[in-house]
Amino acid sequence: MAAALGAAATLLGKVFTMLSAAPVAAYVDSLELGHNSEQIKAKLAHTRGLLHNAQAQVSHVVDNPGLQELLPALSRNADQAEDLLDELHYFQIHDRLHATNYAATQANFLRHARNALRHTATSSWAACFSCSSAQDDSDSTSGDDELRFHRVIFSRKFKSVLQDMQTHCDSVSDLLGNIPSNSMPVAVHRPQIGSTIIQDTLYGRRHTFEETVNRITTQIETVSVLPIVGPGGIGKTTFAQHLYNDGRTEEHFQVRVWVCVSTDFDVLKLTREILACIPATEEGGSSSVANETTNLDHLQRSIVRRLKSKRFLIVLDDIWKCDGVDQWRTLLAPFTKGETKGSMLLVTTRFPKLAKMMETIDPLELLGLESNDFFTFFEACIFGEDNKPEHFEDELAGIAQKIADKLKGSPLAAKTVGRLLHKDLSQKHWNGVLEKHQWLKQQNNNDIMPSLKISYDCLPFDLKKCFSYCGLFPEDHWFTSSEINHFWVAVGIIDSNHQADRNYLEELVDNGFLMKVIQNGCVMMERNWLLESMAVLWPPTIWIK
Template identity: 50%
Template sequence: MEAAIGAASWLVDKVVTQLSDELVAAYIASTELGLNMEQIKRDLMFMQGLLHHARERRDKSNPGLQGLLEELRKKADEAEDVLDELQYFIIQDQIDGTHEATPVVDDGIRGQVLHGRHALRHTIGNCLSCFSSSSSSSVPEDANYPHHTAKSRSDESDYVGKLTFNRVDMSKKIKSVIEGIYDLCSHVSNLLKITQPEERRVLSLKRPPTSSTITQNKLYGREDIFNQTLDDMCTIRSETLSVLPIVGPGGIGKTTFAQHLYNHKRTEAHFSGNKTWVCVSTNFDVVRLTQEILMCICQNRNEESSGAHETSNLDQLQKSIAEKLDSKRFLLVLDDMWRCSSEGEWESLLAPLKTGEAKGSMVIVTTRFPSIAQMVKTTKPIELQGLEDDEFFTFFEECIFGQEKPACYEDELIDIARKISKKFKGFPLAAKTVGRLLKNNLSQESWMEVHERNEWKNQQDGDGIMPALQISYDYLPFHLKKCFSYCSLYPEDYRFGNLEITYFWEALGIIAYGDQNNKADHVGLKYLNELVGNGFLMKEGDDSRPYYVMHDLLHDLARNISSQECIDISSYNFRSDSIPQSIRHVSITLQYDEYDQSFERELEKFKTKIDIVNLRTLMLFGKGNANMTFFKDLLKETRSLRVLFMHANSPESFPHDFFKLIHLRYLKLKIPYGVELSLPNAISRFHHLNFLDLGNSICILPKDMNRLFNLHLFLARKELCSNIPGIGKMKYLQRLEEYHVKKEDIGFDLSELGDLTELGGELTIFNLENVATTEEGNQAKLQLKRNLRRLTLIWGAVQQTTGSDVLDGLQPHYNLRALGIINHGGPTGPGWLCSDIYLSIIY
C-alpha cells in the first residue's frame, strides 16, 4: 500500500507542477474547454496533501483504495504524457517562431480563429478518410500521435520535418485526461480522509534491543582488524576521550564485532571493569541515554539504586555520571545508533564523560550510517566489509549444520552450498538467514530451488537479511526512496557517475524539470551524498573523478522494492510468470552472445504482460553483438519513453518511427569502436532532451542539432560538440570544452557563445584571430559565465595587431580559477587581468 500511495502521490505532484506552468495554463484557458482549472487545481492539491500525509503513515492494505490508486496512477501517466506533448509543441513554436501551440493570451479573437482553423482541418481530414478506398493504410500507426512531414528512411537525406500540431485533438485529450483525474479525486480523497491516522513510520521503526552478551561464539574472518582495534583500545592515549565508530550496512556484523571487543579479557583488564553498553536504536534522546548510562554505571559498581537515574533533570544526571566515574578510565558502547540531530546534541551527551583527568577512555559507536560515523568520530572509523570467501563459507556451513555435517554433504550438497554462498558477498546475517532455510530440507532439489529462485529474498522474519536492510530503506525520506529504487535498473556493481545518475533521476521526474533555483546537478549531488551518508551507496575513486557503487545485497533490496514498477532482465533463468502489468521501467543486461529458445519464449510472453506503449524507461546493457530483436521490438512499440539506453551499429538500429519518442529526456547510445555512424535526423526533434551521451564514438550529427533547445549535457568527442552550427540556440548547455571561431562558415561567430550562460568547467576558444574588435569580444559574454573554472584563449600563429583590444572584451567572470592566453600578439595584457579577477593559474 505504501508503494501505491507513494507512486500515486509522486505522479499527482508532477501533474500539478505541469498544470502550474504558465504557458500550459494559458493554453488550456485559451481553448475554452469548459474546465474550471482553478477548482481542479485546488482539488488536485487537496488530494496531493492527503496523499503526502498518507505516505507518512503505516497504512494497512485497503483493496478498494489500492484499486483506485492504480486507476489514478494510470490517469496521471496519461495526463503527464499529454501535457508533456503540449509543452513539446510550445517549445517547437519557440524555436520556429510560430504560434501553433503557444497561447495568444492577449488576443482572444486570434486564439479562437486559430482553434477554428484547426477544427476545420480536423473535420475535412476525417471526411476525406471516410471516402478513401485505402483509409486503413493512411491512418497513422497511433492516431493519438502527431504526424510529421518526414521522408522515408530510404531517402538519402533521412529528413524529418516539423511535427504537425493538431489543436483540436490536443484540446480533446487534455480535457479527457483532466476530467478523468478529477473524477477519481473525490473517491480517493474520501477514502484517504476516513482512514484513521496512525503513528508516523519514523516513530514505528522498532529495532530489537541488543546487549553486550556474545551471541556468536567465534568471530569469523576478522582476526586482523579485530586484533589491531584491540591494540589501539588498550594503548594509553593522550586524549581524555576518543570516539571509534564501527560502520557498515545492516547484517554485516557490527554488533557481533563490538560484543567481542567488549568482552575480551584485555579490554576487561585495561578498563578495570568500567564498561557500559547502551542500545541507542532510533530514539536518540540525550536525557534517556544519560539516564541509561548512569543506571549501568551504578549497576556495574553494585551500588543500591538511589533513584538518581530516574530524574529527567539533565544537569543532575550529568553531575552524577561525572562523580561516579571519578577520573577512572572507562569504555562506553553505543550500539545501533540511527540518528543524532546535530553535533550539539552529540556533544551534550558526551559532556559528563570528558570531565575526568584519566587518559584513554573510549566510546565505541556502531551504526549503519556513514554520515553519523563522520559526525562522531575522533579516530578513523572501522568500515566493516563482507567476509572473505573461504571464511564466509566456513561460517555458512556452521549456520546450516552447527558442528556436525551429514554424511551426504560432501558428495551431494557442498557444490550447491558454494554457489549459494557466493550470492551473499560475505554478509554474516545472510548466512544465518539462508542457513535456516537450508537446514530444514537437506536435499539437492530443495537446495537448488533456493539457489535458483532466491527464496531467502522473500523471507519476512524480523531477523532475516532483507528485513534488516528494508528497515534502513523505510527510514529514508520519500525522494531518496525513489532515487534508490530506480537504481535497481542498472546492473550489479555498476559504477554511477554523478552527472549520469543525476540526469537519469531528472528524466524520471524525481528532480523537478528545469528547476533554475536548484540546478539538477547540484540537487543530484546532494541526493547522492545523502544516499552515501545513509549507507546505500559507496563513493569510490579520487576527488577529480568519483563514482558510486551499490552493494549487491542492496541492489537486491532495490529490485524487491521497485518490483511493481521496474524490472531488470539479467538472468538466464528469467521467468515472466508473475510480471505485473504496472511495469513502466525495463532494463536488459545481455550477458551472452546467444540465448536458448526457452529464454526467448519467456521474453515474448513478457511483452504480452506489460503495457509497452506506456513504458518510461528502456535500457540495454552488456554485449552489443547479442541478439537484440526483443529490444528492437519493444522500441518500435513504445511511445512514452523518458530514458533510452541502446546499442547502435548502423542506421537500421533505429526504428523507422524513431521521431515519435518526443518525450525523451535521456539518450545514451553505445556505438562499437571504429564504426562511423550517421545519427538519425529525428534526434534533433527531441525538444525535451536534457542528456545525450555518445561516449567516445565517431558520429555524424544532424545539421540542425541546435534545435535541441533543452539539452544540458552533451557527452561526446570534443570535435563533435564544437562543430554544431548555431550552438548559441542551445542556451542551457553546461559543457563545451572547445569552440572554433570561423569566418567563412555560418553559425560559428564568437557571438554564438553569448547566450550560453550555463557553461561550466573548461572552455578553450580557438581562432581568435578571426575576431577584430572589443565589441565582438564582448558578444561572447564571458563575464556572465559564472560556472567556468578554466578558460584558454588561443590566436592563430599569424597574428593581427588587434589582439589586445579583443582581449579587453573577453573578460571572464571572477569565479574563474585558471586562465591561458596563447599567441594573442598584443603588446600588453587586458586591464581586467590583475584588478577584477583572482586566478590560481595563469599560463
C-alpha cells in the same frame, strides 16, 4: 500501499511543476474548467502534502481499502495529465521556434486570425473560417511524418483528465483528512540485543579485531567516538560484543555500559538508561536517581559525578537516526567532562552519514568475511561446530561452496541459508536452494532479506526510484555523476528545474546504498556489494564515477 502513496504524490508533484509554467497555465486558464490554474495547483499541493504525511502514518491508515482503489485511479489521471502537458509544452516550443500558433491560448489564436484577415486582402470570411476550422480541428506541424496537434480534441481530453484528477483529489483528501491527529508514525521494529556474546567464535577479522582493541585502549583524548559502520547483517553487533567482553577491554575500562538504541534516539531516555548502568558513588548520588527524575540536567550532572575519575566504555548499538549534531552533542555532553583520559564511545550503525556526524576518530567499516573464513562460518551455521555428515565432502561440499559464493561474505545471509540447508541434507534439496535462491523468500525477522529490506523501506520514495532505476543497466556499468543525474532527469525521477536543490547521489551514499571508491585518482561510487547480491529486491552493481 506505501509505494502507491509515494507514486501518487510524485506524479501530482510533476503536474504541479508543469502547471507552474506561464504559457501552460495560460492555456489551462483558457479552457474554463471552473478552476483556474492557481486553484488547481493549490488542490494538487494540498493532496500531495496529505499523501506525504500518510506515508508516515500507522498501517491501519495506509491500508484503507478506499485508498487502495482511489490511489491507482489518481495516479493514472496524473500520468495522463503529465503526458498531455508534455505534448502541449512541445507545441508551445514549436510555436516559439517557428512562429506558428498551434498551441496558443484561444484568445491568442483569435487575435492571430484577425491579424491574418487584416493583412490578407484576398481572404474571405469563408476562407478564414476554413483555415480556423482546419487549425482548430487538426493543427499540425508541416510534413506528414511530424506530430499533429488537434486543438479541440486535445482541449476536450485535457479538460476531462483534469476534472477526473480533481475529483479523485477531493476523494483522496477526504479520506486522508480523517486520519486521527494522534496517529503515530510507523516504527521500525528492531530486536533488543545486549552485550552477552551469542556467537562464541569470532570468525575471521582477527587482524581487524586486534587492531581495534589496540585503538580503543590507547586513546589519549578525554573521550573518543569510534563508529562501526556497515550494511545490515554484516556482523557489527557481534564484533562489538567481542570487543566489549575482551579481557583487555575489561581491564582497561573501569566502567562499561551497553545500550541498544535502535530507532528511538531519545536523549532523555538514553541518558537515563546509561546512568542506570553506571555504579553509584557517594558523590554521584543514589542508584535510583535515574528512575526518580525526568530532569535531563539532573541526570547529566549525576553522570558527570559518577564518571569524574573513571575511564569508561559505552556502546550505543544499532543507531538508526539522530535528528542532528545538536541532539548528538547533547547526549555526548556529560561524557566529555571526566578527569581521566582514554574513555571511549563505540557506536554501531548501518548509515555512513550518522557515522560521519558522530566520529572523532576514523570509523571502522566492516565488509564481508573473507572467502575461507566465510565458508568455515557457513559450515558451522549448517551443522554446528563439528557435526558434518560423512557424505558432506563427496556430495554436498561443492554445492555449499557455490551457494557461499552468492552470499558475498554476509554472516546473516549465512545464518539464513544455513537454516534452510540444515532442514534436508540431500543433494536435491541443496541444489534447489542454490538454483531457486530460496533464501530470498525467507521472511522471519532474523533472516537476511527482512533485515536489508528495512533499509530500503526507510528510504524516501524518490530515492527508492533513483536506486531502483539503476537496474536498467548491466552489472559493473560505470557512470560519471553527471550521466546518472541526466538519466534520472530524462526518465522523470527528478525534476531538472530543482536538480540543484538536492544531491541524490550523496543521499544514497549517506544511506549506505552506494559507496565511494578512489580509482585511478578519481572519486567514484559503487553499489553496496551486499545489496547488490540481493538481486530480487534491488538491481545489480552500478558504478558511478
